[in-house]
Amino acid sequence: MADRSVADAPAKAVGMGMMPGMAPVTATPVAGVLLDIDETLVDLEWAMHRALREATAPYASLSEAEWEAFCAVFTRGSDDIYDRYVAGEITFAEQRVLRAERCLAAVGTAFPDTAAAASWLAAYEKAQPGYVRAFDDVVPLLDELDAAGVVYGAVSNNVHDYQRAKLDHAGLARIRVLVGIDAVGVAKPDPAIFREGLRLLGTAAEHTVYVGDNPHHDVVGAAGAGLRGIWLNRAGREVPEDAAHAVAEQIASLRELPALIGLV
Known part of the structure; x- marks a missing residue:
């Protein structure tokens, strides 16, 4: 894993980065990345x-x-x-x-x-x-995470076996850590499902980011579990009012994530 912090990552982000008016994210080294699946990894x-x-x-x-x-x-x-x-x-x-x-x-x-x-x-x-296919920015991201020694996995609001098959069909069998709603009996934004992802990754919440396309389920939910939530906003949508308090960072592509978390 790269040993630099994310202190100046927002300024280096290629896309949207921090939301206007938001305070910089606390500088904390990233050891793990958890990702949503549908509309984040898989189109x-x-x-x-x-x-x-x-x-x-x-x-x-x-x-x-x-x-x-x-x-x-x-x-x-x-x-x-x-x-x-x-x-x-x-x-x-x-x-x-x-x-x-x-x-x-x-x-x-x-x-x-x-x-x-x-x-x-x-x-x-x-x-x-x-x-079923992966978005074209997924494999480059996973390559960069592998090169940096950052562990990664997926947390999804569907059952494990169905999502496992989906990832495999999309050519993403390398994503071995996968948590579905049947793992702990709850769905995002419940903190318990994110904590199960942390347990399987073996990383602490404060050293882990979560990336997803749903600002409420993914970003608000991740924040509730102590993770750094990042909104993947491919379509350039406005932040919903019920998530505005949690959405401090957003990206338009997964290609922007390594810079945002201080890996490049």
Whole structure:
């Protein structure tokens, strides 16, 4: 691991770095990095959109604009349904079907019966893994962390085995430390799931950063567990009000992280 601190890292960050008006982050050497998976390491939205089109084509004939709207409802307009799965109210398969039904309703159609919904689910589950890929800034980051001797892993709001398969499909088998919601029975932003990541990494919270695309789940949650939370804001979004107190640093690409944490 590089032995320099992060004292002047914000000034060297290539992208957004610290939020305007925020105090500099305390200079603390970084020994470990924990990362979110979906939309941080893996371009899940791209994979979902393509699998959705493939699986849903037999049930809906849509224009390009309608397909875009359909996919947007599934990936960005169904958080309430996914939250029910995380809370244990419905199964993973059930939340997928419910989201698909919401998408179909949005374009004025529906599955003809439960057998069709089951067939759609099977087709979607078969198609999606083939589209899973890592963002192009992931491997360069992992290479730099390896070169610096900084250990790393992932903490996700999904179950371990499903996310393990996703990482492997994306060519990220080198990420061995992985914590899912089934490890400790809670999801982000609960501090317990981050602490399990720290335990597996073998690093202290004050020497570990957490990077993710969700400012509330990832940054607020990490801060609650004593980690340094960094928001990966690929789309240049505004900081949500409920996370503004915790989001002191943000980056537009994982390529910016080594400089921000003092590795280069």
